[in-house]
Structures are given as structure tokens and as C-alpha cells.
Amino acid sequence: MRRLEVDTDYLLRVLFMMLNTPSPTGMTDTIVHYVCGELESMGIDYELTRRGAIRANLPGVRYSPDRAIIGHVDTLGAIVKGLKDNGRLELAMIGHWSARFAEGARCTIYGDDHKTFRGTIMPLKASGHAFNExxxxxxxxxxxxxxRVDEFCHTKADLQHVGINIGDHVSIDAQPEITDTGFINSRHLDDKAGVAAMLAAAKAVQDNGVELPVDCHLLFTISEEVGVGASSILHGDVAEMVSVDNGTIAPGQNTSEYGVTVAMQDMTGPFDWHLTRRLIGLCREFGIEHERDVFRYYRSDAASALEAGNDIRAALVCFAVDGSHGWERTHMKSLEAMARLLSLYMQTDPAFKRDRRAIGPKADFPRQQMQYEDGAE
Incomplete structure (x- = not known):
């Protein structure tokens, strides 16, 4: 196992391409094609589910028990709930996010027959000159x-005439920007920054011709923001899965702003004791800045995989995000640290040899009170 250099120029290019590709849950076909194109450019085989979730494979010396690293390409957004008599649109959210962060956002409405319309999400009382306090x-x-639609629409009939309907998807402009100090500000860093780090890690492995001990699947889901996520993309050979998502920078949290955060628990329960500590061990051994954290109001692709009945060891590793599900910000150092950790994890043996079997005897089952190194094999 060796530390691999991460192509940060590639990571940033991919990230900004994805941020500028709208993909609210339910409208992810375009970004699926983009990610598939990146996999093809690296010579990585993949296949798609019916709706477009991606399962790629980096082959290892052994094909089983294999592992998975998972992120999601869908984002928050909105949908047209109603056509209003004043020629404006009522919205319902896609995913869970506050209307506080929707106010003032530029957006695109996607109608039938490839029609698109631009607009701005406005509070009902938007002018101080009219409504004062x-x-x-x-x-x-x-x-x-x-x-407020940028069309000649002043009535419900006007909206219908131009081709806007109830149920049309609405994407929110990402407005990505990177500063000279390495801060990246954008909507939808959750989880496009994680996906970019996954692809950069895969590129590092491919560019260096690294031989992996077991098959590693890169999974890209399309409905994590509505709670479905990884429920239908795994197969029985996957013994351990690492979910890649955002970590919360906020008072009371312990997320690393410039490194990786290993989540010990989210709202669905604790993550696998052994797998989380293996990831922490890799950070320590290779000098990757990291912290541990616990999230009270958070779920990821790992939750949907476990709830679907998959008996797998699951962990969650996070890049930093300040203002999650709102005006988001991360730092390039955090994304680079994430890609480096993932490239190292791909090179490790499975946490336990016994995990090649779905069910087995007690004799080789680990003990949590033992030192991790004593039970690693």
C-alpha cells in the first residue's frame, strides 16, 4: 500500500462540470451520462440500473468479498406545485431544505418537449417600497x-400558454466559485464534491497501475436526497461499504474543515466499529488530517443500503461543508484529503477474511474489546 498523488486539477475540473450540470432528484440523466464519460476515459467498466444509478468496478486480485465506495449525483431542487393567478409559480421542495435559502435563487423550470424557462425564487412580499417592515x-x-418567471406571464392562463405545468422540475443555479485561498462556494457541493473526490481517487489508482487486493465498486446513486439512495444498487458479494458525503461545520460539531471527518454515528445509528477504526487508522498512518464526529440530523446512502436488508459493514467519511443544504462552502484541502483516503482504502485488504461468507461460524468472529490490529485478519 502506498500514498498516491491526487490530480487536484482533474478534481476541480470534474467538480465544476458537475456543479454546472443541473441534477435535482428525478432529473439526473444528464449527469449520469457525464459521470459515465469520465469512467470511460479512465478505462473503468460500469453498468447502470434501470433508472441510472451507476455501478463501476475497479478489479482486484480477488473478486470476493468485494467492497464499495458510494456517493450520490442527485441534488436538492424543487417542483412546480401550482400555477398562480398572478402568473407566478408555487413550489414544493425536492429533498429537505429551507425556503430561507431558496429566496433570491436563480432557477430553471423544465417543461415538456425540452422547453426551459428562467426565473427567480422570490418571497411573497419582496419589495420594501410596497410592504415596508x-x-x-x-x-x-x-x-x-x-x-417570478422571465416570460410575459401575468395570469395562470399565460403560464399554461407558454408551456409550464404542475410537476415541472426546477433546478437551482449552483453559482460555483473558488477563491485564491482554496475555498469553494457553491450550492450542491453535497454530494458533487464527494463524487469528484471519488473519481479523483479512482484516477490516482488507474494512473499508477495499482493492483488492488479485491474488487472495488464505485457506486453513484441518483435519489439519496429523497432517502432512497443505495437501496437497490448493491449485490450480495459486497462485504463493506464506505459512503462519501458532506460533514457539517457548525457549533457543537467536530467536523474537520480542512481534512476528512469519520462519522461514528448518524440519526440511523452507529457505523461499523471495525471499518470506521480502519479508516481512522489509515488517516493516522499516512498523515491525513481528520476528526471524528456524530451527526444527529443526518442520513446517507449507508442508511438506505442497511434498511434495504444488506448485511454489510458500513462507514461514512465526510468532506467539510459549512452551511449544508444552503449556501455551502468547502475547501480544496478537504477534498484532496478525501481523495487520498479513498485511494488508500481501495488498497487495503478486507477488514475480515470471514466476511467473504454471508454467514459463518463463531470461531473467527472478531471481538471489539481486542486491539484492532489483533482482529484485522
């Missing part, structure tokens, strides 16, 4: 915002 006292909710 009421602009500050109106509630924050999805019932208190509307889309």
Missing part, C-alpha cells in the same frame, strides 16, 4: 415563496 416579518416557508 412586512418583508422582515413574513414567515419563512415554501408557502411564502414563488417563482
Amino acid at each position: 412586512e418583508i422582515d416579518t413574513q414567515p419563512t416557508s415554501w408557502q411564502n415563496v414563488e417563482v
Whole structure:
């Protein structure tokens, strides 16, 4: 096992391409094609589910028990809930995010027959000249915002005439920007930054001709933001899975802003004791900045995989995000650290040889009170 250099120029290029490719849950075909193109350029085989989740494979010396690294390409967004008599649009959210962060956003409405329309999400009372202090006292909710469409629409009939319908998807502009100090500000870093780190890690492995001990699947899901995630993309040979997603920078949290955060538990319960500590061990051994954290209001692809009945060891590793599901910010150092950790994890043996079997005897079952190194094999 060796530390691999991460192509940060590639990571950034892929990240910005994805950020500028709208993909709210339910409208992910375009970004699926993009990710498939990146896999093809690296010579990595893949296959798709019916709806477009991607299962790629980096072959190892042994094909089983194999491992998976998983991220999601779908993002938050909105859908047209109603056509209003004033020629504006009522919205319902896709995924879970506050209307506080929708106010002022530029957006695109996707109609039938490839029609698109531009607009801005506005509070119902948007002008201080008209409403005075009421602009500050109106509630924050999805019932208190509307889309001002950049068309000649002043009635419900006008909206219908141009081709806007209830159920049309609405994507929110990402507006990505990177500073000279390495900070990346954008909507939808969750989880496109994680996917970019996954692809950069795979590129490092491919470019260096590294021989992996077991097959490693790169999984890219398309409905994590609505709770479905990895429920239908795994197969029985996967013994351990590492989910890649955002870590929360906030008071009371212990997320590393410039490194990797290993989540010990989220709202669905603790992650695998052995696999999380193996990842922490890799960070320590190879000098990767890291922290541990526990998230109270958080779920990831790992949760949907376990809830679907998969008996796998699952872990969650996070890149830093300040203002998650709102005005998001990360740092290039955190993404580079994530890619480096993933490239190392791909080179490790499975946590336990016994995991090649779905069920087995007690004799080789590990003990948590033992030192991790004593039970690693």
C-alpha cells in the first residue's frame, strides 16, 4: 500500500462540470451520462440500473468479498406545485431544505418537449417600497415563496400558454466559485464534491497501475436526497461499504474543515466499529488530517443500503461543508484529503477474511474489546 498523488486539477475540473450540470432528484440523466464519460476515459467498466444509478468496478486480485465506495449525483431542487393567478409559480421542495435559502435563487423550470424557462425564487412580499417592515416579518416557508418567471406571464392562463405545468422540475443555479485561498462556494457541493473526490481517487489508482487486493465498486446513486439512495444498487458479494458525503461545520460539531471527518454515528445509528477504526487508522498512518464526529440530523446512502436488508459493514467519511443544504462552502484541502483516503482504502485488504461468507461460524468472529490490529485478519 502506498500514498498516491491526487490530480487536484482533474478534481476541480470534474467538480465544476458537475456543479454546472443541473441534477435535482428525478432529473439526473444528464449527469449520469457525464459521470459515465469520465469512467470511460479512465478505462473503468460500469453498468447502470434501470433508472441510472451507476455501478463501476475497479478489479482486484480477488473478486470476493468485494467492497464499495458510494456517493450520490442527485441534488436538492424543487417542483412546480401550482400555477398562480398572478402568473407566478408555487413550489414544493425536492429533498429537505429551507425556503430561507431558496429566496433570491436563480432557477430553471423544465417543461415538456425540452422547453426551459428562467426565473427567480422570490418571497411573497419582496419589495420594501410596497410592504415596508412586512418583508422582515413574513414567515419563512415554501408557502411564502414563488417563482417570478422571465416570460410575459401575468395570469395562470399565460403560464399554461407558454408551456409550464404542475410537476415541472426546477433546478437551482449552483453559482460555483473558488477563491485564491482554496475555498469553494457553491450550492450542491453535497454530494458533487464527494463524487469528484471519488473519481479523483479512482484516477490516482488507474494512473499508477495499482493492483488492488479485491474488487472495488464505485457506486453513484441518483435519489439519496429523497432517502432512497443505495437501496437497490448493491449485490450480495459486497462485504463493506464506505459512503462519501458532506460533514457539517457548525457549533457543537467536530467536523474537520480542512481534512476528512469519520462519522461514528448518524440519526440511523452507529457505523461499523471495525471499518470506521480502519479508516481512522489509515488517516493516522499516512498523515491525513481528520476528526471524528456524530451527526444527529443526518442520513446517507449507508442508511438506505442497511434498511434495504444488506448485511454489510458500513462507514461514512465526510468532506467539510459549512452551511449544508444552503449556501455551502468547502475547501480544496478537504477534498484532496478525501481523495487520498479513498485511494488508500481501495488498497487495503478486507477488514475480515470471514466476511467473504454471508454467514459463518463463531470461531473467527472478531471481538471489539481486542486491539484492532489483533482482529484485522
